[in-house]
Amino acid sequence: MSELDASPTTSQTITRISILWGVALVLAIVAAIAAISAVKGASGPAQPVRAYLAALQAGDGARALGALRAQVPPGSAAMLDGAPLRDSMSRVQNLTVGEPKAAADGRQDVPVTFTSGGANYTSDFLVEQTGTDWLFFPQWSIVPAALPTVEATVVNSTRATLNGAAVNMPSGHNSFPVFYPGSYVGSLAGQYFAADPKSAVATQRNTQAHLALETKATPALTGAIEAKAKEFLDDCAKTASSKQQLQPACPFSFVTGNRIVDGSIAWGISDYPKASVTPYNGQWTVAPLAGKAHLTAQQIDLFTGRQSQLSVDRGFTFTMKMDVSGSTITLTPVIG
Structure with a gap:
């Protein structure tokens, strides 16, 4: 083959190479722009x-x-x-x-x-x-x-x-x-x-x-106070009844000018207290406990001699001393 026959082929090869280099250059520029954008975004204010x-x-x-x-x-x-x-x-x-x-x-x-x-x-x-x-x-x-x-x-x-x-x-x-x-x-x-x-x-x-x-205070504490109050009041009512006392050493009492028939006095609790605990001066205090006691008895009018049934409710209040030591709670009823 002569040099004159080879010239067109050589020219085409050079053209293809030029095109490939051009495409590569464009891709490189696009990649560079993308890289610059990525770096710029990665190092932006946010x-x-x-x-x-x-x-x-x-x-x-x-x-x-x-x-x-x-x-x-x-x-x-x-x-x-x-x-x-x-x-x-x-x-x-x-x-x-x-x-x-x-x-x-x-x-x-x-x-x-x-x-x-x-x-x-x-x-x-x-x-x-x-x-x-x-x-x-x-x-x-x-x-x-x-x-x-x-x-x-x-x-x-x-x-x-x-x-x-x-x-x-x-x-x-x-x-x-x-x-x-x-x-x-x-x-x-x-x-x-x-x-x-x-x-x-x-x-x-x-x-x-x-x-x-x-x-x-949790319901467990108020419940414990109410249970202690109930126990105390029931014992008090039972003792007052057994000893036939109108003025027992209890939060409740009754005074009358009539004579009470021996053996007829009966005390009971008709309304038990609801407990409330409040903070005071860095400590906890039990609010005064209020309830009602019911008294029944036979009474004799000293002027007429007439006997009748006595049935009365007596409202009362008392306090409960509470000592807190870690997880131990000590409750002590206080009268007067």
Whole structure:
């Protein structure tokens, strides 16, 4: 084959190679643009906020604190890691990172919306540029600020439960630095004293949320007081009847100007007291117990000599001294 015969083939080969190089160049440019977009998105203002939220959901307090760069206020650190932190995030629903908005001094504000307990909330994260990636992509970090706190109180107790963890409550109060967004639920469980669950939601940095636990006597305690009162009153009525006393050493008595026939006095309790326990001056007191006693007897009118049936109800009140020592309750009726 001569050189003149080979020229068209060579020309076609060069053309094909040029086309292939052109296609490769276009693909390289597209890939570069995609890579640049990916790096830009990964290093955008919302990136540190997403990393922080991921750490919260994992219950990784150390990683979350590092991403937030926060100052930790004084108080108990019980809510800042592990199960209590995961419990907090279990009640944070519909977590959405919004579009960053320009703020002062070149910073950006990243809103995070969420729901908790059926209510809508927004947490704001201020971010700032702290460097660059690949020499020209901005690197963002959350602006340092103090963590919020949950200020918890509980009536007449030095302990409570917060997000499933047993916590100390010296003098009935404690301060808990917490992450945000977060939901914090406190309660107190006990045989004789308990507090229903109360919740607080932390939404912003450097704020305080308040959680007040209202400790009350349990039905087990009021039932024990009422049982003790019933036992005391029944014994009192029985003794007064056996001794034929109108003024026994009991909360109830009766005075009459008529003569009572011997052997006819019978006392009984017609209305037993309902117990109520209230806090007072750091202690627990039993409210005065009120009830009614019923007296039957045969009486003789001293002027006419006529005998008749006596049947009266006598209202009464008395108190119950209650001593609380750990899980032991001592009840002592007090008359007069």
